[in-house]
Amino acid sequence: MILKLKYILKAAFLSQLLFSCTERSLEPRPEPEPVPIRLFTGIRTRATVDVFGDTPVCVAYGVRTGQYDGSWDGIATDNEIRLMPERYYPSDGSALYLRGYYPPAPLTADGRLTYRLTGEEDLMLTGEQSGSLSAPFGESDSQSLLYRHLLTQLIFALTVEAEDTGALRVRSLHLNGLADEVTLSLAEESLSPGERTVSVPVYEAGEEAEGLPFDGNKLTLPGYVLVQPSATLTIDLVLSVDDDRTHDREYRALPVRFEGGEGEGGTAYTVRVELPDPVIPDPVEIVAVATVGRWQEGDSGSGELVDNRSAETEQ
Missing domain, CATH: 2.60.40.2630 (Immunoglobulin-like)
Structure with missing residues (x-):
């Protein structure tokens, strides 16, 4: 009888232990802290790189190269772009594809911008860069958004x-x-x-x-x-x-x-x-x-934009 009671107690203990482990395994894991995207930039002018001064810019984004789902607003100061509001890397580790452009303009669903020219505005574009949690954007030329003049x-x-x-x-x-x-x-x-x-x-x-x-x-x-x-x-x-x-x-x-x-x-x-x-x-x-000749710096004004807001991609 005593032996039988021992088995019953042992079985009850193992059952309680198993239930406790199962209960702990069902508890949700804490969400990882979001990692903000930090972008570096500059202006490439005939083999030199100049910097911005509190300049509004836009950054087109997408999850596939050459295909952009929308654009983010940012302020370029010195060699960095501060995204407004702050943006974060995808938590699943997937890559983001970014391309900067200036001046800000509505981006159509097919990735186009339209500007009116007056002779004063400067249009600029960067190459496409990709970044993720494991390979973030950085300060080197191969990781930053360097703008070049188009006109x-x-x-x-x-x-x-x-x-x-x-x-x-x-x-x-x-x-x-x-x-x-x-x-x-x-x-x-x-x-x-x-x-x-x-x-x-x-x-x-x-x-x-x-x-x-x-x-x-x-x-x-x-x-x-x-x-x-x-x-x-x-x-x-x-x-x-x-x-x-x-x-x-x-x-x-x-x-x-x-x-x-x-x-x-x-x-x-x-x-x-x-x-x-x-x-x-x-x-x-x-x-x-x-x-x-040599590229002249100075206030270049701002372009008059054609209103494409009816075709603007949702941000």
């Missing part, structure tokens, strides 16, 4: 073949051939200009202003214009020779010829116009020649 930058310099340039002034200079609208494909990393082109003022003196004087026989106009790559461009120039506007010399549709054949995106050119002495009657052919 062609033009600076204008004039030379006049005249001995006395004291009375000469540039009243206006307009550039013809800027695309009114461009579409950027993120997956293809390509810009497609619309059919319509516009004329933009590079410089225009007011009604009461004299215009820009020459320094000797040379003049570099202030500022720059940003145009679509491979654009066909012409220049309209008005030159004053005295105080009487009826004596102004007008040079219309001067062709712009690019070193290398056509203007390349992300490249700066100095457009040089050599003018004959204004007192010499026409007609000497004048051609503006664009040669590669």
Whole structure:
């Protein structure tokens, strides 16, 4: 009888132990702490990398390369992008594919952006980068979002073949051939200009202003214009020779010829116009020649966006 009781107690103990283990195994495991995504960035300008200063940017995201499900807003400062709000790596360890673009714009379901151009805005794009919990985004070029310029930058310099340039002034200079609208494909990393082109003022003196004087026989106009790559461009120039506007010399549709054949995106050119002495009657052919120069920094304004919000992907 005592032996039988021992077996009963032993069986009860084992049963209780088994129940206790089963109960513990059914308890939910604590969720791992989410890991925030930290992104590093810069601006690649002809083999140098510059930094941002509190600049709004966007970052397209997806779970497959070249396919983007939406975009995140961020602020780029120095060499880092702060996502707004904070975003996290997938907890299952899967990879995220990211590509940055500037300026912010609505992203369509097929991964395209549309901008209107005015000659002032700068369009920039990064290569695609992937990151996960086990292989996070980092500071190296192969792990960060480095922005590159997509448009062609033009600076204008004039030379006049005249001995006395004291009375000469540039009243206006307009550039013809800027695309009114461009579409950027993120997956293809390509810009497609619309059919319509516009004329933009590079410089225009007011009604009461004299215009820009020459320094000797040379003049570099202030500022720059940003145009679509491979654009066909012409220049309209008005030159004053005295105080009487009826004596102004007008040079219309001067062709712009690019070193290398056509203007390349992300490249700066100095457009040089050599003018004959204004007192010499026409007609000497004048051609503006664009040669590669140094990219100019400064406030480039912000693009006017075409409203694609009806097609915007849910974020």
